[in-house]
Amino acid sequence: MAEDSSTSDASRVPRPVPPLPPSPPVTPVPAAVRPEQVRPSGVLRTSRRRFLAHTALAAAVAGLATRARPTGAPPDQVLLPGVNAPGGRTVHGGHGGGGDPVTGTYRPPPDDGRALLALRPFTDPLPRMPVLTAAPGPDGVARLTVRQRTAQVQLHSALPGTPMWTYEGGFPGPTIEARRGVPLEIAWTNELTGPYPVKAVEVLDNRGDLREWDLPGARGAQPLPAAAVLPPWTVVHLHGAVVGGGADGWPENAVGPTGVQLTRYSNDQPAAALWYHDHAMHVTRLTTMAGLGGGFYLLRDDEDDAAGLPSGEYEIPLMICDRNLDTDATGRLTGELLYKIVLYDGQSERLPRSFTGPFTLVNGTIWPYLEVDPAPYRLRVLNASSIRPYHLMLIDEDEQVLPEGVAHHVGSDAGLLPGAVAGAEEFALVPAERADVVIDFSDYAGRTLRWVDGSVAPAPSDDVMQFRVRDRPAGPAPARTAVRDGTDLAPGFTRITADVASPITDRIVLITPAFPVSARMWEMTETDRVPEALADGPVDGIVQIVDHDGALRTFRRIAADWADPVTVHARTEGWERWTWLNLEGPGAPHPMHVHAFTFQVQRRDHYDVSGWTYLVRPDGSFGGGTRSPLRFDRAGTVTGPEAGAKDVVSLGGGQLISAIGRFGPHAGRFVHHCHVYEHEDHRMMRPISLLPDGVVALAPPEHA
Structure with missing residues (x-):
């Protein structure tokens, strides 16, 4: 044009x-x-796929992934006998009589997916990220230091600690809160040590009923040498920030260990849920997979305050992403992150399928639960996956989507909507998108609700997280604006x-x-x-x-x-x-x-x-x-x-x-x-x- x-x-x-x-x-x-048809459909629609498409495991999973509250049994991995031992094959031939870009790539054997059953959903509470704030100094500028460091992170109570590259020792990183009109200077210090903490492998699809990208474990594939020696070279980008080029996190301006990226964020834009993540040139897929996939940066302003939306304990940032885990020789999950890339056969160049993983994490925990009061909550939701879109559906114990009027959209990526929009009982998010929704649990005291992924190509389990609504509020309910369809929120929009x-x-x-x-x-x-x-x-x-x-x-x-x-x-x-x-x-x-x-x-x-x-x-x-x-x-x-x-x-x-x-x-x-x-x-x-x-x-x- x-x-x-x-x-x-x-x-x-x-x-x-x-x-x-x-x-x-x-x-x-x-x-x-050009086999476009092998790609999953991107038309997000309401659909229900139970825990595993592989019917041989459906009954077993139904017993393990109980929708009731935990019985108090100690958490552990559930291991079933007969796990396939690694024993795939290597592709040596070309296609069409010519050279094949995937020649020499390992093809694992089909697998029945029993490792997918190892972790019980809704065992662990949703983590709340620590909040970092800073008061402005005499020059009107607030200042913080955020350290990037190697740490052990607990992704599920049945797993050993997972080594990761993190912001301040956690995944996600701490939530940073800032104020419009108050510049914030952050020293992002690189204190990362040790080797790259993720096993990265490339394989061909196993051609079984369960596709290779849906299976845990390298399953005989050898680690990629180049990824294994990846240096901790990082640069932070604050996604959604309206800043100058020097503060944007140019991909080639990364720093290594002991380096400091000193960035001043002007914060001269409307309140929004921004988020920070690594943006290093050529390797963002690897650094984010290792744990530098982000944290929230909540920018506040007077208009957001005046909207009267749930706040404090009733405002919760939620970062959703998918991951995969390696297994040992017995099929037991080791806790080590696995970056498994599946290469497409028969293409004209080396063509990798973008990463998807079988485990869904919310705030760094696999399938967590959250106890809530029978009251409205403001949820700031981020899709931090690589390619997986989510179609989040809020369902009851009978697996019915809650009726319209329970949840409302109040904001999008870059700020408040002019008025609340009904229909947030189910909504779609592609990677990097944010949703700002208010869910009113008032009519669901004592009930157990779930978020599931209703997209046409979900993970093997469509579970995302569970909401356990208390019988009564844990404390006095704060005053807040009642959110209805069309409720005025941002008169300046x-x-x-x-x-x-x-x-x-x-x-x-x-x-x-x-x-x-x-x-x-x-x-x-x-x-x-x-x-x-x-x-x-x-x-x-x-x-x-x-x-x-x-x-x-x-x-x-x-x-x-x-x-x-x-x-x-x-x-x-x-x-x-x-x-x-x-x-x-x-x-x-x-x-x-x-x-x-x-x-x-x-x-x-x-x-x-x-x-x-x-x-x-x-x-x-x-x-x-x-x-x-x-x-x-x-x-x-x-x-x-x-x-x-x-x-x-x-x-x-x-x-x-x-x-x-x-x-x-x-x-x-x-x-x-x-x-x-x-x-x-x-x-x-x-x-x-x-x-x-x-x-x-x-x-x-x-x-x-």
Whole structure:
């Protein structure tokens, strides 16, 4: 989409589009080698899958994963006889007569999944993270020190301690509370010691009823040597913070042991549940897996205080993620974290499946329970998984979703909604998204409720956590605002419209399909110069779209890889409309994130993307283009919570999302990326240059 020059000043007049270079001959890739159908569906819907899809274990699990309260028996792992001993095979052959990128990769044998039964759900109470606050000094700046250090963390009472890289010895890290208008300077000190604490392996799928990614244990696979010697090289990013480039946690500005990252957060944005996590270049998937996956940073302000929402003991941050664990020779869980990556067979490059694990953790504990009063609670929920989306459903003892009116959305990623939105008895979160919900347990005294994951591709157990509602409040109930559908929350909220956001610059990003190569993130620009060769077939880097107005538009690729020149030259406090179009079929959504940029979703449309094709260049690398235009199919729905202030958006297959937002007043270099950790580490992250408007006006034309 082109910049709207009709509302731009002279410095924003678009430069002439340079002539397109002649296209080298390319060969379309047959659709048969793009097995999108092997990916789990990303269309989140209400569904109920009991504990294991593997029916041989269903009865056993029903007895072990009791929904009643614990009987007081000592916690222990439940081990069943006959666990398969490691004994897989190594793949040596190629495919199609050529070399195979996964040649030599180990394939474990099928397994009946008995190690999945080792841990009883709802055995351990939900941990509450310690809270760090600091009063401002004489200069008006508050200061804290947060240490990154190696520690043993108890993930379940039946497990030995798990070695992890942590913030202040815990997983998640401590909750940091800050105040709008009070800058906070944090010294993030790297005191990590010892080797990388996670066993990392690569395998092929076992082709059994239980897929390899759903099984604990390396099962004969050998640790990856490069991961085993990973240095503790880290850089903290405060996700959602509107800061300058020096405070954003640039991925290449990491520090090693004894190093200190000194960062000042200006805190000049509305109250929100921000969160911090490691963002080290190329290895974020590994450092976050080891325990640097985050902690909450709760920014407060007067408007949030005035909303009268539950607070103190009645406000609980919840970080949800999935993990896997290694096993010993007998099949017993060792407590050691396992980063098991499954490689896809028969692709044109080494193509890893993004990590999912069979165990769901909330605040660092596997399947915890939480005792609550029969009263309203404010839950600040974060999906800190790599790729797994959650569709959280609050159900009763009869496995029925609670009726509408029990739970309400009151905020989204970047702050309060203007009014409460009903329907939070079930809601979806992709990685890095946050939900701010109020659940009223008042009518459920003495009852036991559960959160389960109702997505179409949950972990082997759909359990997330249990809520045990006390018969009566533990103490006097504090006064609070009754939350109903439409309850006013943020009178200062303004809905962004095109007339408000003027002048505006357009950006468009295409997500190319995974299979037979990794998904890429293409930055595009609109052009009036349609290559003549397009009449004879697809042209590498040229994509045509028939949009929702019926207009045929032509775009060309201007960047795709991290090392390509910067093409997003933005202005501080400049309005921008970002459009993402996902060319994949059904699959896990891509959580798209732009640093230092808060936005509101304007459109969510569905497109027929069947006109896309990959192309093989003469050098054997892959390009792509459209053999026929991608076509608008139907308008989608922007949900109530999604209409609030956001910094992450869920982009499903065949979807086009348009969002309008504004960069902050602080200049610097930033990134935009998919928030699936494996994606941002491999192919799906690009730089942004953000400069003051007056500086851009003096820049040479090629940088304007």
